[in-house]
Amino acid sequence: MDIFERIKHNRGPIGQHSKESHGYFSFPKLEGDLGAHMTFRGKPVLVWSLNNYLGLGNDPEIRKVDAEAAATWGMAYPMGARMMSGQTKYHEQLEQELASFMQKDDAFLLNYGYQGCMSAIEALVSRNDVVVYDSECHACMIDGVRLHQGKRFVFQHNDMESLEKMLKMAKKLTEKTGGGILVMTEGVFGMAGDQGMLKEIVSFKKEYGFRLFVDDAHGFGSIGNMGRGAGDAQGVQADIDVYFGTFAKAMATVGAFVASDQHVIEFLRYNMRSQTFAKALPMPIVIGALKRLEMIRTRPQLQENLWNIARALQSGLKEAGFDIGKTNSVVTPVFLKGTLGEATNVTLALREQYGVFCSIVVYPVVPKDVIMLRLIPTTVHTLEDVRYTIECFTKVREKLEAGEFAGERIASWA
Numbered sequence: 025m026d027i028f029e030r031i032k033h034n035r036g037p038i039g040q041h042s043k044e045s046h047g048y049f050s051f052p053k054l055e056g057d058l059g060a061h062m063t064f065r066g067k068p069v070l071v072w073s074l075n076n077y078l079g080l081g082n083d084p085e086i087r088k089v090d091a092e093a094a095a096t097w098g099m100a101y102p103m104g105a106r107m108m109s110g111q112t113k114y115h116e117q118l119e120q121e122l123a124s125f126m127q128k129d130d131a132f133l134l135n136y137g138y139q140g141c142m143s144a145i146e147a148l149v150s151r152n153d154v155v156v157y158d159s160e161c162h163a164c165m166i167d168g169v170r171l172h173q174g175k176r177f178v179f180q181h182n183d184m185e186s187l188e189k190m191l192k193m194a195k196k197l198t199e200k201t202g203g204g205i206l207v208m209t210e211g212v213f214g215m216a217g218d219q220g221m222l223k224e225i226v227s228f229k230k231e232y233g234f235r236l237f238v239d240d241a242h243g244f245g246s247i248g249n250m251g252r253g254a255g256d257a258q259g260v261q262a263d264i265d266v267y268f269g270t271f272a273k274a275m276a277t278v279g280a281f282v283a284s285d286q287h288v289i290e291f292l293r294y295n296m297r298s299q300t301f302a303k304a305l306p307m308p309i310v311i312g313a314l315k316r317l318e319m320i321r322t323r324p325q326l327q328e329n330l331w332n333i334a335r336a337l338q339s340g341l342k343e344a345g346f347d348i349g350k351t352n353s354v355v356t357p358v359f360l361k362g363t364l365g366e367a368t369n370v371t372l373a374l375r376e377q378y379g380v381f382c383s384i385v386v387y388p389v390v391p392k393d394v395i396m397l398r399l400i401p402t403t404v405h406t407l408e409d410v411r412y413t414i415e416c417f418t419k420v421r422e423k424l425e426a427g428e429f430a431g432e433r434i435a436s437w438a
Contacts, residue, residue, distance in 0.1 A: 086319070115305070121317055126261070128267060130283070130289035131281050132282050135305055140268070145206075154176065161210060177190040182218065217353045241273055267282065271316070330354055330402060340410060374397075
């Protein structure tokens with residue numbers, strides 16, 4: 025079959041509903057200054073969908089630094105890949121400060137989180153190595169595994185019995201190939217909010233001799249002492265061999281980094297194809313990231329207020345009888361029972377009747393007949409925002425249970 029003909033008839037698991045959802049349930053346009061209150065389709069909404077954990081996306085100091093850096097440097101400098109012509113002292117300074125903050129020997133600045141994580145995995149492992157990874161690892165990690173030319177084993181999410189079973193298989197295989205084992209998990213799983221069981225995973229290192237790669241996109245800046253992430257929160261930061269963090273969440277900008285031993289970072293600096301053959305991060309992004317890191321280090325009140333909001337939201341939802349799963353981070357899922365049609369009707373009601381904007385997650389990300397509404401608290405939310413949201417969720421749940429949202433088809437919103 026012609027490639028374009030196949031695509032016309034098979035839009036993929038996520039794109040299968042694109043014609044009905046595009047512009048509302050997918051690719052919605054939130055407008056106005058980034059924050060807890062924005063505009064959607066011309067109406068004010070209370071927003072729980074932004075990973076702007078510390079509120080830095082619209083912080084006046086941050087915006088001033090960003091604007092001044094753009095005026096000073098423009099968006100083009102430096103030109104070229106860092107290896108060739110795009111290196112600057114500010115890129116190096118940011119790497120040094122990130123390494124120091126994360127208590128690692130060295131760090132490597134990356135242009136983009138998804139691309140960087142995928143590329144780091146591909147560079148680290150050879151065809152003789154074996155990758156063992158959590159079944160709920162982010163898509164960027166899965167794509168990194170897809171690039172791996174050797175064997176891979178997946179263990180059930182946060183299941184240590186399953187992990188050890190896979191480690192035994194991996195060890196047996198590497199004894200034949202002469203390769204090593206890379207175990208991969210997340211610091212905080214971004215959908216359900218549960219932390220990876222880093223402390224428990226580390227306990228297997230002595231017996232199985234693996235290296236541990238942790239994607240802590242949602243943990244960096246939001247948990248741990250001073251926002252050092254899940255490894256710090258669980259007391260095993262030193263046991264994480266390769267730490268990956270992104271700027272797209274708590275730092276509210278573009279870019280990422282990987283931190284590890286000095287010789288490992290040197291290897292990645294010269295072997296990560298996504299960086300070797302790509303333009304360096306523009307200077308305003310780098311200068312802005314330096315300011316953001318400074319604020320994370322020096323203003324603990326940002327993280328404290330984030331957690332005050334998160335605890336109020338999560339405890340209030342549980343007291344109201346909602347199922348929020350096993351979250352032990354600020355990410356707050358709310359699980360309901362219902363069809364795809366009911367899920368879209370619930371979301372439509374929240375946005376149009378109550379002015380509450382949150383993300384909807386349905387099958388295949390969650391099991392069939394499960395609705396997950398994902399709430400992301402931030403330091404710029406208020407306790408009144410929390411109270412109002414729980415009140416609205418309670419009303420919508422009553423309507424769902426009364427059958428007012430029944431239906432199999434995606435809700436009409438146009």
